[in-house]
Amino acid sequence: MDKMYKENNLSKNQQIIFDLIDKSSEPLKAYTILFSVQKKGIKAPPQVYRALDKLVETGKIHKIESKNAFVACRNSNCEISKATAFSICESCEMVDEINDDKLTKYLTNFSDKKGTKYKRFNLEFFGLCKKCK
Amino acid sequence: MDKMYKENNLSKNQQIIFDLIDKSSEPLKAYTILFSVQKKGIKAPPQVYRALDKLVETGKIHKIESKNAFVACRNSNCEISKATAFSICESCEMVDEINDDKLTKYLTNFSDKKGTKYKRFNLEFFGLCKKCK
DNA sequence: TTTAAAATTGTTATAATATAACATTATGTA
DNA sequence: TACATAATGTTATATTATAACAATTTTAAA
Ligand SMILES: [Zn+2]
Ligand SMILES: [Zn+2]
Ligand SMILES: [Zn+2]
Ligand SMILES: [Zn+2]
Numbered sequence: 001m002d003k004m005y006k007e008n009n010l011s012k013n014q015q016i017i018f019d020l021i022d023k024s025s026e027p028l029k030a031y032t033i034l035f036s037v038q039k040k041g042i043k044a045p046p047q048v049y050r051a052l053d054k055l056v057e058t059g060k061i062h063k064i065e066s067k068n069a070f071v072a073c074r075n076s077n078c079e080i081s082k083a084t085a086f087s088i089c090e091s092c093e094m095v096d097e098i099n100d101d102k103l104t105k106y107l108t109n110f111s112d113k114k115g116t117k118y119k120r121f122n123l124e125f126f127g128l129c130k131k132c133k
Numbered sequence: 134m135d136k137m138y139k140e141n142n143l144s145k146n147q148q149i150i151f152d153l154i155d156k157s158s159e160p161l162k163a164y165t166i167l168f169s170v171q172k173k174g175i176k177a178p179p180q181v182y183r184a185l186d187k188l189v190e191t192g193k194i195h196k197i198e199s200k201n202a203f204v205a206c207r208n209s210n211c212e213i214s215k216a217t218a219f220s221i222c223e224s225c226e227m228v229d230e231i232n233d234d235k236l237t238k239y240l241t242n243f244s245d246k247k248g249t250k251y252k253r254f255n256l257e258f259f260g261l262c263k264k265c266k
Numbered sequence: 267t268t269t270a271a272a273a274t275t276g277t278t279a280t281a282a283t284a285t286a287a288c289a290t291t292a293t294g295t296a
Numbered sequence: 297t298a299c300a301t302a303a304t305g306t307t308a309t310a311t312t313a314t315a316a317c318a319a320t321t322t323t324a325a326a
Binding site: 066087113123130 | 198199220229231233236239240243245246247249250251252253254255256257258259260262263
Binding site: 049 | 284293
């Protein structure tokens with residue numbers, strides 16, 4: 001191929017999948033993504049999971065662990081995802097990334113009773129969103 | 134049957150599976166549990182998942198979301214699991230439940246920028262445990 | 267103590283999520 | 297160029313979790 005697809009830092013599949021997640025208003029699951037991108041030539045699970053892995057690794061997206069689903073990062077890629085926090089609505093399933101400097105600072109500096117500090121955390125809050133309350 | 138199996142509040146399958154998790158030094162996965170309890174007559178995934186669901190619901194165990202695995206609660210059943218925090222070693226996979234009143238208070242009282250409070254949270258810290266450091 | 271509801275169990279099948287393994291092509295760099 | 301690295305394509309399979317339905321046990325009310 002004579003055309004480079006990398007004006008930015010994402011490969012073709014990564015860009016397709018990132019775009020889909022980025023414009024979605026809700027967390028997307030791997031197989032939902034797979035079905036959505038088949039028309040673009042991405043036909044098999046490993047293609048999706050590889051792109052997801054790389055996007056998570058570079059902080060472009062986050063995995064919502066309690067939902068096995070993915071959202072685009074709405075912060076500054078969360079310093080490569082070392083400090084993530086989300087609010088999750090238990091009624092409509094909406095997920096919002098929380099960007100709260102005080103919270104981030106508190107948790108980043110947290111050390112347990114043995115004085116151990118951690119290099120990464122993920123926090124998920126559950127409740128009702130504004131719409132569902 | 135003339136013998137009630139409930140001296141406590143757990144059913145037979147729930148007790149078998151709780152005991153296994155409780156005496157394990159590491160998080161257990163559902164199918165690991167399944168293989169371990171087949172000799173006790175628990176033969177199919179739904180039997181395991183039902184017991185796990187109930188044990189999580191009642192706060193006797195917690196699910197470590199990032200590992201799809203389960204640990205026994207080491208606190209006072211975490212007020213039925215409304216406020217859970219764990220430290221997870223990225224090297225040996227060890228998981229410890231964190232019991233820190235200040236942290237719990239801070240997160241239980243946390244409200245986001247819109248003033249929304251949440252009724253539950255789960256926090257996972259990642260790093261190296263004492264042994265692996 | 268009958269009786270009906272609720273909880274638990276047993277069972278088979280299948281859905282949903284994720285990775286292994288290997289061949290090929292594209293890209294970045296010396 | 298030529299080499300290393302990253303990304304892709306493909307098939308098969310492993311892992312995690314639930315649907316659906318029948319039977320039994322437990323609880324609590326009548
Ligand atoms: Zn982010
Ligand atoms: Zn909502
Ligand atoms: Zn607990
Ligand atoms: Zn360790």
